[in-house]
Amino acid sequence: xxxxxxxxxxxxxxxxxxxxxxxxxxxxxxxxxxxxxxxxxxxxxxxxxxxxxxxxxxxxxxxxxxxxxxxxxxxxxxxxxxxxxxxxxxxxxxxxxxxxxxxxxxxxxxxxxxxxxxxxxxxxxxxxxxxxxxxxxxxxxxxxxxxxxxxxxxxxxxxxxxxxxxxxxxxxxxxxx
Ligand code: HEC
Numbered sequence: 001x002x003x004x005x006x007x008x009x010x011x012x013x014x015x016x017x018x019x020x021x022x023x024x025x026x027x028x029x030x031x032x033x034x035x036x037x038x039x040x041x042x043x044x045x046x047x048x049x050x051x052x053x054x055x056x057x058x059x060x061x062x063x064x065x066x067x068x069x070x071x072x073x074x075x076x077x078x079x080x081x082x083x084x085x086x087x088x089x090x091x092x093x094x095x096x097x098x099x100x101x102x103x104x105x106x107x108x109x110x111x112x113x114x115x116x117x118x119x120x121x122x123x124x125x126x127x128x129x130x131x132x133x134x135x136x137x138x139x140x141x142x143x144x145x146x147x148x149x150x151x152x153x154x155x156x157x158x159x160x161x162x163x164x165x166x167x168x169x170x171x172x173x174x175x176x177x
Contacts, residue, residue, distance in 0.1 A: 057135025
């Protein structure tokens with residue numbers, strides 16, 4: 001007699017064989033990506049500087065690069081233009097995004113490097129060398145009087161620059177910093 005138990009048994013056999021068939025037949029979209037292909041996209045830098053590349057740059061080296069590749073949008077000396085001011089003494093009053101600047105809001109100096117390297121110049125991201133990004137970062141930090149005019153930025157010095165607003169953030173996962 002074909003009992004309820006038989007039904008369950010037959011159903012489970014069917015499901016197991018269907019399952020292995022599904023595992024064997026993937027949608028076959030894409031192909032495995034190797035480390036070398038991932039590397040140019042794996043560029044996140046952590047607040048403590050983890051991920052910063054070799055190289056260095058000073059404010060003086062950054063100035064001409066800024067004038068050539070950045071001031072068209074961010075204004076002469078980074079004072080603001082079509083795009084945000086990058087060098088500014090504006091106070092942060094309220095929470096409007098328009099008020100926020102690197103100096104009055106960004107908690108980590110390393111983010112300046114990360115942002116420029118991944119996203120700027122706006123029309124040609126990923127076109128700067130690491131030395132150029134260090135130099136531009138140094139130029140912006142020096143313009144904001146967060147480092148001295150002759151301080152070189154590199155993987156050791158940049159994470160040590162403490163941003164003025166840093167302690168005003170409430171960290172949800174402090175152990176991850
Ligand atoms: C074609 C215009 C353009 C050029 C050229 C350009 N930027 Fe930008 N930049 C922008 C825009 C637009 C934003 C805002 C982007 C956003 O919020 O996603 C921005 C944002 C930034 C920010 C973040 C500012 C903030 O307060 O949020 C930094 C830092 C920056 N740019 C640096 C640079 C540097 C350094 C260069 C030169 C290598 C450069 N930019 C060249 C248009 C430009």
